[in-house]
Amino acid sequence: MKEIDKRNRLDEKPFSFQIAKNQSVFLFYNGKQVKILKGGEAEKFLARLNLAKEEHEIQLILAKVTGNFKRGNERRE
Template sequence: MGNIDKRKRLDENPFSYEITKDGSVFIEFHGKRVKILKGKEAEKFLERIEEAEDEKEEQLILAKITGNFKRGNERRK
């Protein structure tokens, strides 16, 4: 995994997630919601997160599941 995060961006833990009562998962990037998972997709995600060995691997899973949503022109507050 050392070659995947060359710029060490995942060390900052930019991603987080929240599980709702109905089993949906909200994924956030720096506090902004970027993806919602429901049903089988949410179940599969939670299984992968449980199997993660450490926090950095969790961040990598979150980054991969959100896909290519950042283009570089977003403003940070």
């Protein structure tokens, strides 16, 4: 798994999630909401998280689900 995260960015735990009452899942990157999962997509996501054994795996799943939203030219605040 270290081949995937060569720069060890996932060790900083930039991704988080929150489950709403209606079973929607809100995904966050550095505290900012980047995606919402609903219905079947949310159920698949939660099933994958239940299979994860360690925090690094959870971060990798979150990174893959959020998709390619960063382009490298974002400002740091």
